[in-house]
Every structure is written in structure tokens, then in C-alpha cells.
Amino acid sequence: MNPEDFLSCMRCGLCLAVCPIYRELGIEPASPRGRVALIRAVAEDRLSVTKNFAQYIYGCLDCLACVNACPTGVRANELVSGAKVQINQEFPQPFLIRLALQKVLPSSKRLGLSLLPFHLYQQISLQRVVHRLKVMNAFSEHWRDLEYLLPPLPRKSIRDQLKEVVPARGVRKHRVGYFLGCAQDLIFTSTALATVAVLNENSCEVVIPKEQKCCGMPHVGYGEIEQARELARHNIDVFTGVEVIVTDCATCGSFIKRYPALLKDDPDYFDKALAFSRKVRDIAEFLNQDINLRQDFGAVKGKVTYHDPCHLARGQGVVSEPRRLLNLIPGLELIEMKEPDWCCGGAGTYLLSHYDLSTKILGRKMANIAATNADFVATGCPGCQLQLRLGVKRAGLKAQVIHPIELLDRAYKAA
Amino acid sequence: MRIANREKFIKALKDLVGDGNVLSSPEDLVCYSYDAAPLPAGNLPDAVVLPSSTEEVVGLLRLAQAEGIKVVPRGAGTNLSGGTVPVEGGIVIQLTWMNRMEIDSRNLIATVEPGVITSNLHSAVEEMGLFYPPDPASANVSTIGGNVAECAGGLRGLKYGTTKDYVIGLETVLANGEVLVTGGKTVKNVAGYDLTKLMVGSEGTLGIFTKIILRLIPLPETKRTLSITYPNFQDAAASVSDIIANRILPATLEFLDKVTINCVEDYTHIGLPRNAEAFLLIEVDGSKSDVEWEAKRVAEICSRHQPLAVKQALTLSEAMSLTLARRSAFASLARVRPTTILEDVTVPPSRLTEMMSEISRIVQKHDIQVGIFGHAGDGNLHPTFLTDERDEEEMKRVEAAISEIFEVTLKLGGTISGEHGIGLTKMRFLPWEARPSGLKAMRVIKDGFDPQNILNPGKIFQL
Numbered sequence: 015m016n017p018e019d020f021l022s023c024m025r026c027g028l029c030l031a032v033c034p035i036y037r038e039l040g041i042e043p044a045s046p047r048g049r050v051a052l053i054r055a056v057a058e059d060r061l062s063v064t065k066n067f068a069q070y071i072y073g074c075l076d077c078l079a080c081v082n083a084c085p086t087g088v089r090a091n092e093l094v095s096g097a098k099v100q101i102n103q104e105f106p107q108p109f110l111i112r113l114a115l116q117k118v119l120p121s122s123k124r125l126g127l128s129l130l131p132f133h134l135y136q137q138i139s140l141q142r143v144v145h146r147l148k149v150m151n152a153f154s155e156h157w158r159d160l161e162y163l164l165p166p167l168p169r170k171s172i173r174d175q176l177k178e179v180v181p182a183r184g185v186r187k188h189r190v191g192y193f194l195g196c197a198q199d200l201i202f203t204s205t206a207l208a209t210v211a212v213l214n215e216n217s218c219e220v221v222i223p224k225e226q227k228c229c230g231m232p233h234v235g236y237g238e239i240e241q242a243r244e245l246a247r248h249n250i251d252v253f254t255g256v257e258v259i260v261t262d263c264a265t266c267g268s269f270i271k272r273y274p275a276l277l278k279d280d281p282d283y284f285d286k287a288l289a290f291s292r293k294v295r296d297i298a299e300f301l302n303q304d305i306n307l308r309q310d311f312g313a314v315k316g317k318v319t320y321h322d323p324c325h326l327a328r329g330q331g332v333v334s335e336p337r338r339l340l341n342l343i344p345g346l347e348l349i350e351m352k353e354p355d356w357c358c359g360g361a362g363t364y365l366l367s368h369y370d371l372s373t374k375i376l377g378r379k380m381a382n383i384a385a386t387n388a389d390f391v392a393t394g395c396p397g398c399q400l401q402l403r404l405g406v407k408r409a410g411l412k413a414q415v416i417h418p419i420e421l422l423d424r425a426y427k428a429a
Numbered sequence: 430m431r432i433a434n435r436e437k438f439i440k441a442l443k444d445l446v447g448d449g450n451v452l453s454s455p456e457d458l459v460c461y462s463y464d465a466a467p468l469p470a471g472n473l474p475d476a477v478v479l480p481s482s483t484e485e486v487v488g489l490l491r492l493a494q495a496e497g498i499k500v501v502p503r504g505a506g507t508n509l510s511g512g513t514v515p516v517e518g519g520i521v522i523q524l525t526w527m528n529r530m531e532i533d534s535r536n537l538i539a540t541v542e543p544g545v546i547t548s549n550l551h552s553a554v555e556e557m558g559l560f561y562p563p564d565p566a567s568a569n570v571s572t573i574g575g576n577v578a579e580c581a582g583g584l585r586g587l588k589y590g591t592t593k594d595y596v597i598g599l600e601t602v603l604a605n606g607e608v609l610v611t612g613g614k615t616v617k618n619v620a621g622y623d624l625t626k627l628m629v630g631s632e633g634t635l636g637i638f639t640k641i642i643l644r645l646i647p648l649p650e651t652k653r654t655l656s657i658t659y660p661n662f663q664d665a666a667a668s669v670s671d672i673i674a675n676r677i678l679p680a681t682l683e684f685l686d687k688v689t690i691n692c693v694e695d696y697t698h699i700g701l702p703r704n705a706e707a708f709l710l711i712e713v714d715g716s717k718s719d720v721e722w723e724a725k726r727v728a729e730i731c732s733r734h735q736p737l738a739v740k741q742a743l744t745l746s747e748a749m750s751l752t753l754a755r756r757s758a759f760a761s762l763a764r765v766r767p768t769t770i771l772e773d774v775t776v777p778p779s780r781l782t783e784m785m786s787e788i789s790r791i792v793q794k795h796d797i798q799v800g801i802f803g804h805a806g807d808g809n810l811h812p813t814f815l816t817d818e819r820d821e822e823e824m825k826r827v828e829a830a831i832s833e834i835f836e837v838t839l840k841l842g843g844t845i846s847g848e849h850g851i852g853l854t855k856m857r858f859l860p861w862e863a864r865p866s867g868l869k870a871m872r873v874i875k876d877g878f879d880p881q882n883i884l885n886p887g888k889i890f891q892l
Contacts, residue, residue: 018767021767021768021818021819022763022764022767024465024467024763024768024769025463025464025465025466025506026465026507026567027464027465027505027506027507027567027570027571028507028567028569028570030505030507030570031546031548031569031570032569040479040525040526041452041457041460041477041479041523042457042460042461042477042506042523043452043456043457043460045460048460051459051460051462051463051470052456052459052460054470055459055470058470060459060470060471061455061456061459064455064456066454066455066456067456070456085759085760085763085764086760086763086764086769087764
């Protein structure tokens with residue numbers, strides 16, 4: 015960690031205004047300024063790394079709102095990532111988390127296998143039975159929410175459904191790499207299929223390297239930065255021979271765009287990381303900027319509202335592009351919600367680790383969504399999708415949570 | 430003064446406000462050892478308490494009084510003078526849980542608790558067509574309680590005044606736990622000493638506000654934004670004097686100096702002329718017809734003083750782009766060096782040109798980097814020192830320059846603090862301005878309200 019990073023914090027407190035955690039809890043150690051002060055105190059030996067320190071550090075959502083608001087550009091989220099590495103030295107992660115990070119996430123197969131029990135639960139209709147018999151009513155709301163969290167799982171992963179190269183429809187104009195996030199590969203396969211289909215419709219041949227692995231973001235989230243670096247190097251090596259690398263996962267996108275920062279001290283890989291990251295585009299960015307988008311759409315009827323994923327709006331500065339895509343679809347009316355870029359509280363595993371806080375933040379988001387009366391809640395991040403799906407159920411709304419690319423795909427298919 | 434039996438004391442606090450509203454871990458204490466002032470770390474409190482009612486504040490102060498424990502009231506901790514730093518330990522009382530507000534639109538009054546966030550009050554009253562003008566830069570997070578304690582200012586001082594011009598009543602818990610009610614819901618009130626005004630700007634040394642009654646005014650119908658750049662500062666200052674001499678009071682009359690203009694341009698690339706010595710941002714507000722006429726007059730007056738360019742925004746988005754330069758001023762300066770020190774010296778507007786040239790002389794003499802922006806309309810300048818706290822020798826030069834700037838300010842009939850307060854950072858200089866008689870009066874007042882000196886000790890002046 016560079017000492018300048020926390021030195022440039024003037025403690026002005028402007029980050030407190032935008033931090034969803036501070037706005038809920040209202041205490042200084044639950045604010046970005048507080049976390050930076052704690053990290054500085056540890057670096058200056060005024061505090062030691064304790065469980066309490068860890069708890070405050072893990073309070074951060076990594077929503078980047080503070081980074082955006084900071085007059086001096088302090089990247090509090092990166093200081094937090096650094097602190098998590100320190101915390102792991104004192105208090106190694108529990109066995110199951112280490113297993114998940116080291117063995118499961120980097121392997122699509124093992125990750126798929128880990129979902130098997132949930133798959134079975136859904137496939138043998140146990141979930142339906144459970145729902146019909148209202149078994150979940152015996153559990154607290156907390157457990158009912160967790161039971162609902164995982165959407166119906168697909169039978170086959172994207173890797174098993176698609177070949178490594180999917181040809182363009184008609185003449186090939188571009189050769190596009192597809193960075194397949196774990197969620198898209200195994201849970202939201204419909205999003206991945208829509209992304210590939212929309213790219214194919216637009217003269218893109220899509221290359222999906224089978225060897226690609228997890229982007230590494232979860233590893234940084236749990237302080238295992240070396241593993242993240244390993245994954246980064248691996249992914250850089252497997253994406254060769256493509257003009258651009260497209261992703262439809264906000265978090266993967268924001269993370270792989272910052273591979274150069276992750277590998278800045280690796281002389282063998284820094285330049286490669288730069289070249290790699292320059293090719294990365296979010297799908298909405300790519301369709302808006304890099305190609306002439308085909309616009310022969312059919313109608314998709316309804317009202318849509320758009321939630322800005324933190325890692326897309328602030329992580330990548332992609333704000334207008336997804337809206338422009340939605341506005342192109344005939345029959346679809348875009349209604350802006352209040353505070354569209356306020357975090358939904360999903361933040362990876364935040365619902366699992368901080369249930370009460372996460373659902374409070376979600377409540378603020380759902381009130382804004384409910385006010386739009388939308389039929390669709392569009393958002394370009396699978397993490398947000400999981401959280402908002404739960405939010406829609408908790409709020410008793412009828413809206414469908416969906417990735418914008420799926421609406422675009424429907425519009426092509428409706429033509 | 431340290432607490433003898435800490436555990437017992439923490440238990441007593443928890444009995445008063447509930448377990449979840451007392452923070453006392455080493456991590457918590459570090460997080461309440463600072464505010465936005467550039468001060469070294471290490472002033473830890475013994476505990477932090479978050480009360481939810483006047484009764485709880487009363488209980489806390491009675492306990493503190495009985496045990497002789499120091500008390501530091503705090504809102505969001507955004508003040509720039511060290512006013513909420515617990516230099517003598519004790520308990521920090523954070524009032525953000527007390528955040529109810531009530532708007533009486535028939536009497537144009539808002540009654541708020543101290544923890545209400547300033548911008549929340551702004552939006553609540555503006556929805557009803559009403560206006561609470563004080564707008565410190567930290568309004569999105571600062572609390573009204575803190576604003577009253579520091580007498581916060583902002584961009585609209587010239588036309589609308591500052592916090593003190595809107596506080597007409599207070600409920601204050603005194604050091605001994607007594608509840609003092611002053612003023613009320615009437616704009617006029619001459620029943621005895623004006624204790625309300627005495628409390629405004631008292632920086633937490635006389636009592637803790639638990640209820641604040643604020644006067645509101647009708648929200649101006651519309652506004653018009655102009656920006657003007659000048660090749661030299663005198664022309665900008667002459668334009669400002671000329672505007673005011675023509676009986677026009679702009680709501681906003683802000684300026685940036687050459688260093689700031691260039692830093693803003695480095696950071697935002699919005700196309701400000703780099704050779705400009707001054708940038709003015711002017712906003713006139715009021716009824717549609719008044720605003721139209723005033724904007725035209727302002728443009729005419731500014732054009733007479735050899736500007737480089739005069740721009741008038743016709744749409745909201747144009748207005749946003751004109752204000753961007755001013756809005757990014759602080760962020761642009763703060764990025765240049767690791768440490769940023771923001772001062773708030775204020776002179777009568779007619780002395781601005783002299784003040785600017787004096788500051789640039791002092792800055793050159795000490796070879797330091799300073800950008801100046803500020804509120805040209807009310808003479809409130811923000812010389813912003815760009816430095817590095819790790820460089821002791823440079824910090825000495827910065828301190829010497831600041832003290833010389835204060836000297837000049839007083840010579841020009843100004844004040845060492847327009848809106849940030851004295852707190853810790855300017856304590857050393859207050860005697861220059863307040864003189865022995867002023868200090869004596871303040872000491873008598875402090876002694877009358879808080880004879881044991883438990884409320885925010887070590888601030889404003891030495892006892």
C-alpha cells in the first residue's frame with residue numbers, strides 16, 4: 015500500500031454523504047473516512063489488526079460511491095482491499111471460504127458441482143413441494159430470503175452449451191472475445207445466450223475460451239490478492255487473437271479493466287495487462303461505441319426502469335449506454351427511478367454476511383423502484399440481479415428483473 | 430483528566446442511552462479523534478455516545494458533571510477548525526440520531542433537532558416553496574446542530590447572510606444538565622439578552638443544542654448564472670464593487686484566482702483561459718423579470734472592466750457547466766499535493782484587491798503554493814495551502830505565511846475566520862482579533878455557563 019493513499023484523505027467527510035453503510039448506521043467507523051483512519055492508524059502502529067478492525071473493514075460494500083465523491087481521489091475501496099490482505103495474515107479465512115476461493119471458484123466444473131445440491135433441490139421438485147406445503151413459513155424471514163435467493167438453475171452451463179467459437183450471422187466483421195463471468199456461465203445462462211446472440215446478429219464472431227477462469231474479484235474481496243493475480247495472468251494468457259473482450263457482468267468488467275493496477279509490480283505481465291485491459295468493454299459500451307448496431311427491432315411492450323450497478327456506473331463510467339440501448343427498443347418506455355446509482359446492497363456476498371444491513375439498503379432501492387411502476391427492472395450485473403430479484407419478492411412487486419441485453423435480444427427476436 | 434473506573438463509567442453510559450448507542454472499542458475511539466481540520470492524530474476520547482432525546486442529553490451531562498468528565502458535542506465532524514477533536518479526552522456526544530424536523534409553513538419556521546442533515550432540510554423546505562439559504566460546502570453530510578455551533582456560512586452570504594441570521598430560537602442543555610430555552614417562533618423578540626445569538630457560533634463550549642428553531646424565506650422563483658474571466662484581478666474586483674454599487678445583490682458572487690483556474694483546467698479540461706487572473710461566477714435570483722434585468726445589468730457592468738469573456742447560461746445544463754469550474758475548485762487544488770490547508774480569512778469587500786496582492790506577496794516570500802478561491806461578494810477568501818505534512822521545514826514556512834496573512838487581514842479591518850470557527854487551529858490568533866477586553870468578556874461568559882469547564886474544553890481561547 016502506498017502511504018500517499020491515506021495521506022491524501024483530508025477527512026473532509028464528503029464521502030459520508032454517499033456511503034450507503036454510513037447512511038444506515040450513522041457511525042464514523044462504518045464510513046469511508048473512518049475506514050481510512052483505521053487503516054492509517056494500523057499503518058502507523060496506533061492500532062493493531064483485531065477482529066473488530068476486520069469487522070469494520072468488511073463493512074465496506076465496494077460500491078465506489080466514496081471514490082466518486084472524494085475531492086482528492088482517495089480510493090478507499092482499494093485501501094480496504096489492502097487491509098483485507100493484512101487481516102488474512104492475522105486471521106486466516108475459515109476453511110470453507112479458502113476452499114471456495116482456491117479450489118471451487120477458479121474451476122467452472124467444481125463451481126458447477128458445488129451448485130449440484132441446489133440443482134437437485136430444484137430439479138426433483140423438492141423446492142415446489144417445499145413451497146406448496148409452505149414449509150418455509152416455519153423459518154425466519156432471513157432463511158426464507160436465502161432459500162429464494164438462488165434463481166432456477168439451468169440444466170447445462172454455457173461452457174457445455176456453446177462451442178468455443180460461435181460464428182457471426184452473415185458476414186463476419188468482428189472477432190470478439192467473451193469474458194464469461196461465473197454467474198453467467200452457471201446461473202444466468204439466458205443472459206449469456208442473449209449476449210452471444212446479439213453479438214452474432216451484429217456480425218460478430220464470438221470466441222469463448224473454455225480455459226478462462228473467474229476474474230479474481232471475489233478473491234480480492236476476501237483478501238486473497240495473490241490468487242487474484244494468478245487468475246489475472248491466466249485470463250490474460252487465454253484471451254489471444256481477439257480485437258475486443260466483451261463482458262456482460264459489471265463486476266467482472268470493472269475488475270478486469272483494472273488488471274494493470276493489480277499487476278503493476280509484475281514486470282512480465284504489466285504490459286500484457288495493459289494491452290488486455292484496453293480491449294475490455296462492457297456489452298453496452300461495445301454495442302454503442304464500437305459497432306454500427308443493427309436497429310431492426312420488434313416491439314417489447316412495457317415500462318422499464320434501470321438500476322445502475324456500482325461496478326458499471328462508477329467502476330467503468332458506463333451510465334448512458336445501457337439507457338440508450340433500452341430507449342432504442344420499440345414499445346419499451348424507460349422510466350428513471352430516484353437514486354438509480356444508489357447501491358442495492360447486493361455487493362457479492364453482502365446479503366449472506368450482513369443480512370439486516372443488506373436488506374435495509376435494498377429497502378431504500380425497492381421504494382424507488384416501486385414508485386416507477388415498471389414491468390422490468392433492468393440492470394447489467396448478475397449480483398444486482400440476484401439482490402433485486404429478492405427485493406421484488408420482498409416488496410411484493412410484479413416486475414421482472416432482467417439484464418438489458420436480454421431485452422435487446424427479445425427485440426431482435428420479435429422482429 | 431482520565432476516567433478512574435472506565436468500565437463502571439461505560440456501564441453508566443449504557444444504562445442511560447442503551448448498549449448499542451455507546452462506542453468504546455479502540456477502533457471506535459480512533460474514528461472520533463479527528464474532524465476535517467488538518468491536525469495530527471492521537472486525541473482519543475474515552476467513549477462515544479449517541480443519544481436520541483433531550484432527556485438522554487440531560488442525563489449524560491448530569492453524569493459528566495458529577496464525575497468531572499469532559500464532553501465534546503459532535504454532528505458529522507466536518508468542521509475545519511478542530512472544534513470536535515476531543516483534546517482532553519472524555520466523551521464525544523454524537524447527535525445524529527436526533528434528526529426529526531417539523532416545518533411550519535404558515536409561520537415560515539422550521540423546528541429541527543440538531544442531527545438533521547443540512548441538505549435534507551434544504552430539500553424538505555424547498556419542496557414547499559420555502560428556502561433555508563445557508564449552504565456550507567459540506568451540506569450533504571453536515572448537521573444543522575454543527576452548522577449552528579460553528580455559525581456556518583456558504584456561497585450565499587452576501588445576499589442572504591449566514592446561519593446566525595436564521596436561528597431564532599434554541600433549546601440548549603447546559604453543562605449542569607439544565608435545559609435553557611431561548612427565543613421562539615417569533616422573528617421579533619427582545620425579552621432580555623439575546624441568548625440565542627450568543628449560542629450561535631459558540632462551538633460547543635456553552636451547551637448542547639437539542640432543538641433549533643429556524644426562520645425560512647420564500648424560495649426565489651428562478652436564477653440566472655454568468656461566468657466572467659479577466660486578465661487581471663483588479664478588473665474582477667472593480668466589477669464586483671461596481672455591481673454592488675449599482676444596488677444589485679447577487680445570490681452568488683464567487684471567484685477563482687490564477688493558480689486555481691489552472692488547477693481546475695488541469696483536472697477538468699473545461700477550457701478556462703489559462704492566462705486569466707480571475708474567474709467570477711455570478712448568480713442572480715428572484716422573480717423572473719427581476720432576474721432577467723439583473724443578469725443583463727451584471728453582464729453590462731462586467732463588460733466595462735475589460736473581461737476576457739462573459740458567458741451567460743440560458744439553460745439549466747449550461748448553468749451547470751458554468752458552475753463546474755467553481756464546484757471543482759477545491760477538488761482540483763486538493764489533488765496537487767498530499768496535504769491541503771483551507772483558510773477562511775475575510776475582509777470588507779472593498780479591500781479585496783489589497784488583500785489579494787498581500788497574500789501573493791506573502792506566498793512568494795515563503796515560497797509556498799497557494800490557490801485562492803472564495804466568496805468575492807462578502808469578502809470571504811479561501812487561500813488553500815498545498816503542502817505536505819511530512820515536510821517539517823515546509824510546514825514551518827506555511828505556518829509563518831498563515832500567521833502573516835492573519836496579520837494583514839486584521840490590518841485591513843477583516844477577521845481571521847469568516848465561517849470555519851476558531852476551534853483549535855486558530856486559538857493562537859484569536860487574541861489578536863478579540864483583544865484583551867474581548868477575551869475577558871468571553872471568559873466571563875464561559876465561566877458563567879460552565880464553571881467546571883467540562884464542555885468542549887481547550888477550544889477557542891485559553892481559560
